[in-house]
Amino acid sequence: MNIHEYQAKELLAAQGIPVPMGEVATTPEEAEAIARRLGGAVVVKAQVHTGGRGKAGGVKLANTPEEAREKAQAILGLVIKDLPVEKVLIAPAEDIATEAYVGIIMDRASKAPVWMVSSAGGIDIEEVAHTNPEKITKLAVDTRYGFLPHQAYMLATKLYTDVKQQRAAAKILEQLYKAFVEAGASLAEINPLITTPSGEVKAIDAKFNIDDNELFRRPEIEALRDDASEDPAEVQAREANLTFIKLDGDVGCVVNGAGLAMATMDLVKYYGGEPANFLDIGGSSNPEKVVNALKIITSDQNVKAILFNIFGGITRTDDVANGIVTATKQIDIKVPIVIRLTGTNEEIAVKILAEAGFTAMTDMDEAVKKAVALAKGEAQ
Amino acid sequence: MSIFIDQSTKLIVQGITGRDGSFHAKQMMEYGTQVVAGVTPGKGGQTFEGSVPIFNTVQEAMDATGANSSVIYVPPAFAADAMFEAADAGVSFIVCITEGVPVLDMTRVYPYVKEKGARLLGANCPGLLSAGKSKVGIIPGHITQPGPVGLVSKSGTLTYEVVYKLKGAGIGTTTCVGIGGDPVSGTSFIDCLAAFEADPETKAIVMLGEIGGTDEQEAAAYIKAHVTKPVVGFIAGQTAPPGRRMGHAGAIISGSAGTAEEKIQAFNDNGIAVAVRPLDVVALIQERL
Numbered sequence: 001m002n003i004h005e006y007q008a009k010e011l012l013a014a015q016g017i018p019v020p021m022g023e024v025a026t027t028p029e030e031a032e033a034i035a036r037r038l039g040g041a042v043v044v045k046a047q048v049h050t051g052g053r054g055k056a057g058g059v060k061l062a063n064t065p066e067e068a069r070e071k072a073q074a075i076l077g078l079v080i081k082d083l084p085v086e087k088v089l090i091a092p093a094e095d096i097a098t099e100a101y102v103g104i105i106m107d108r109a110s111k112a113p114v115w116m117v118s119s120a121g122g123i124d125i126e127e128v129a130h131t132n133p134e135k136i137t138k139l140a141v142d143t144r145y146g147f148l149p150h151q152a153y154m155l156a157t158k159l160y161t162d163v164k165q166q167r168a169a170a171k172i173l174e175q176l177y178k179a180f181v182e183a184g185a186s187l188a189e190i191n192p193l194i195t196t197p198s199g200e201v202k203a204i205d206a207k208f209n210i211d212d213n214e215l216f217r218r219p220e221i222e223a224l225r226d227d228a229s230e231d232p233a234e235v236q237a238r239e240a241n242l243t244f245i246k247l248d249g250d251v252g253c254v255v256n257g258a259g260l261a262m263a264t265m266d267l268v269k270y271y272g273g274e275p276a277n278f279l280d281i282g283g284s285s286n287p288e289k290v291v292n293a294l295k296i297i298t299s300d301q302n303v304k305a306i307l308f309n310i311f312g313g314i315t316r317t318d319d320v321a322n323g324i325v326t327a328t329k330q331i332d333i334k335v336p337i338v339i340r341l342t343g344t345n346e347e348i349a350v351k352i353l354a355e356a357g358f359t360a361m362t363d364m365d366e367a368v369k370k371a372v373a374l375a376k377g378e379a380q
Numbered sequence: 381m382s383i384f385i386d387q388s389t390k391l392i393v394q395g396i397t398g399r400d401g402s403f404h405a406k407q408m409m410e411y412g413t414q415v416v417a418g419v420t421p422g423k424g425g426q427t428f429e430g431s432v433p434i435f436n437t438v439q440e441a442m443d444a445t446g447a448n449s450s451v452i453y454v455p456p457a458f459a460a461d462a463m464f465e466a467a468d469a470g471v472s473f474i475v476c477i478t479e480g481v482p483v484l485d486m487t488r489v490y491p492y493v494k495e496k497g498a499r500l501l502g503a504n505c506p507g508l509l510s511a512g513k514s515k516v517g518i519i520p521g522h523i524t525q526p527g528p529v530g531l532v533s534k535s536g537t538l539t540y541e542v543v544y545k546l547k548g549a550g551i552g553t554t555t556c557v558g559i560g561g562d563p564v565s566g567t568s569f570i571d572c573l574a575a576f577e578a579d580p581e582t583k584a585i586v587m588l589g590e591i592g593g594t595d596e597q598e599a600a601a602y603i604k605a606h607v608t609k610p611v612v613g614f615i616a617g618q619t620a621p622p623g624r625r626m627g628h629a630g631a632i633i634s635g636s637a638g639t640a641e642e643k644i645q646a647f648n649d650n651g652i653a654v655a656v657r658p659l660d661v662v663a664l665i666q667e668r669l
Contacts, residue, residue, distance in 0.1 A: 106483050108563045108593045108630065111490050143487040184482060186563075212625070213482045217457060243627045247619075258561060258627025259535020259590055262616035263658055269619045270657060278620070280627040311537045311544070313506070313520045314400075343520060343540065364541060365659055 001210040002049040008206035015175035019203040022091030031072030034090040035065040041093035044071040046085040056080040103189030115139040121192040147177040168201040184214025240292035249274025250304040252297035256315040273372030290323020307371035312343025321349035325356040340367035382510030382555040383575035392450040401453035411521040417441035438469040449473040460485035467496040476503035486564040500566025506536035506558035527552020530576035533588035534561040561628025569599035591617030592638040597646040604650040610668035614655040
């Protein structure tokens with residue numbers, strides 16, 4: 001799960017990290033009022049779940065409250081990487097002497113969270129990692145013992161030479177680690193971590209990604225979820241316990257298992273079609289899940305054919321068959337459905353479908369070819 | 381032969397009285413797996429299916445039965461502790477089926493289990509099956525038969541698809557291992573490749589990967605350096621958009637890293653035959669046996 005910059009900053013502030021907060025506005029008028037309250041120059045920043053906001057014109061400096069209103073008006077109308085900007089953060093503009101990067105990210109290779117810090121901040125850290133890896137210091141944390149004070153101090157010495165700034169940075173790193181663990185994050189970064197001309201160390205921008213598997217035990221983090229910033233069909237799918245990602249094609253796919261779901265999309269493309277979605281109905285299926293899956297897929301007007309690809313293991317194919325029959329009674333499905341079922345309780349499933357007038361196929365490739373042809377309006 | 385499990389595997393089922401645990405315990409027993417004990421706290425002294433003794437703790441189960449492996453079917457909130465408990469009790473092979481285990485938990489479990497000298501498979505995996513000998517986990521028993529192919533995969537149902545197609549062509553397997561698609565998990569492609577290389581009955585290897593991370597690239601380099609047996613590879617997610625988690629927590633393309641193209645390139649560069657479709661695995665294996 002992604003959270004907004006202003007929410008990430010709240011997580012930092014809760015740990016005591018110095019971070020100029022600002023306030024969130026949803027209208028240009030609110031933006032002006034906030035800027036007036038803050039006094040002085042402000043930065044108007046789009047709150048969307050994507051990087052590259054600056055390049056897309058989603059971050060602007062405003063010297064006066066009136067200017068803040070104008071900039072907010074422009075940014076609130078933007079669509080950045082398909083995401084409409086619904087909120088802007090109005091933050092006080094800071095005088096910056098230096099910019100650094102500090103971040104902690106769950107690293108698959110180390111099987112541990114790994115710190116990355118660099119005195120070359122305010123930039124794309126992936127770019128630096130690629131072009132100047134020597135400018136980044138990395139450190140893996142053994143989560144059984146936690147992030148130790150001497151480790152924090154060592155990293156801080158890579159950022160600053162001034163002793164006071166080193167101590168301030170070490171404290172911020174320890175606080176950021178605490179925020180990372182308490183949020184159940186897979187990534188927590190401050191970029192940039194600045195020094196002011198008077199020598200203070202402050203966080204200016206923050207980003208957190210949350211491990212979805214943590215949400216069951218962190219209701220306060222789940223509460224940060226912003227449904228408005230996601231595709232409505234994806235929100236609906238999540239509420240129905242389905243994993244769904246919308247794509248641009250016209251062959252709707254309902255599959256059990258993530259790997260097979262991806263392989264099915266690939267096969268649709270291989271046979272000349274375009275998948276409309278990724279949808280994993282998961283392991284222990286029940287008919288209700290299938291009904292929800294069909295509702296979500298048929299709400300996409302682009303879908304011209306629906307393909308079921310089910311390999312029953314824990315998933316019982318008769319459950320899926322019952323779901324298809326129930327769904328077609330509840331929803332008026334105007335596009336053809338191709339069903340491929342094999343595995344657990346296959347004979348029962350085929351019988352259920354036959355009684356409702358459906359033919360089930362057993363071969364994945366044949367089923368995909370048929371669905372692609374039907375989506376193109378070719379007779380089968 | 382086979383890898384990790386065979387007829388001599390004596391298995392404990394942690395969470396044997398739960399919905400998934402009881403269903404799959406029965407399935408494993410039907411397949412021929414020696415299920416010697418179950419563990420459910422508070423239900424010690426009862427029996428499962430009239431024959432399998434249930435204990436309150438893994439330690440009691442170990443002491444009473446001399447088991448060497450365990451399989452875990454408990455909810456995500458309890459999975460980490462179940463893995464710690466198995467390692468503490470001296471279980472040498474631990475399979476965790478549970479889906480949705482927080483990654484932070486896995487970063488604590490993994491080094492702990494390793495220091496205890498045990499092997500962990502998963503979490504969030506379908507387990508493994510040594511054809512005709514033993515199965516631990518949830519892979520359906522009927523979809524494969526004994527034969528010369530070793531298979532390792534990040535995905536459950538995609539594994540079923542491929543071994544089922546191999547069976548249709550009369551080709552069986554030594555062991556099928558599902559390592560799972562989580563970012564931090566116990567057993568890697570490389571662990572399985574090394575085991576298949578050492579197994580005299582395995583004549584060829586199938587490796588099913590997916591987008592995200594660099595496991596497949598590292599495995600490809602390992603194969604070039606250490607594996608003499610032919611390997612056929614497949615990568616799922618060629619049409620996946622970047623930045624989106626495709627079901628498995630690990631299946632996400634970040635920046636330009638972890639794409640299917642990059643992985644297929646690594647396969648090509650290291651002498652691994654690449655199946656474009658799951659179906660193509662069959663012909664590529666036939667050519668190499």
